[in-house]
Amino acid sequence: MPLGIALLLIWLVLLVRFPRIMLPASGIIVVISLILAAGVGIWQWRHDRQVDMLEISVRHLPEQCDFGKPLQVSIRNNSSRTATRISWQLLAVQPGYNTNLLDIGVTASIYRLSQPLRPAQQWQQCYSVPRLRSGFRAEDLEYHADKVRADFTK
Helix, strand or coil, X not given: CHHHHHXXXXXXXXXXXXXXXXXXXXXXXXXXXXXXXXXXXXXXXXXXXXXXXXXXXXXXXXXXXXXXXXXXXXXXXXXXXEEEEEEEEEEEECCCCCCCCECCCCCCCEEEECCCECCCCEEEEEECCCCECCCCCHHHCEEEEEEEEEEEEC
């Protein structure tokens, strides 16, 4: 913060002292900043579009999973690029509500997939149910993946 204030004051002094040089220089800096901001915005939009193409399904299926691991997580990569370092946060909610019922504590129920997932490839694994808030049963809840993150390579 102090550095920003100092730079602003120096710029103002130079603008008042040398307006003929500083006005065009300021205009060039503004144009470069706008181009840079637009580039970062487009890159972020394209990356978010790729992440949205990851289809993550979390279901409570004790009959299809090993004992003690009733949550089946399936991830399908519908993008045209290989997804790596996929991570997501698990949410458990009552049908019709949006309050997370996991007693997340320190872990925050963040899961990771370290292996790469090629385009059109599907991955599946069963997990144990994290601790729930008291009064709720795991089989009565809906599970969702939230805050999905991934890196993409060609």
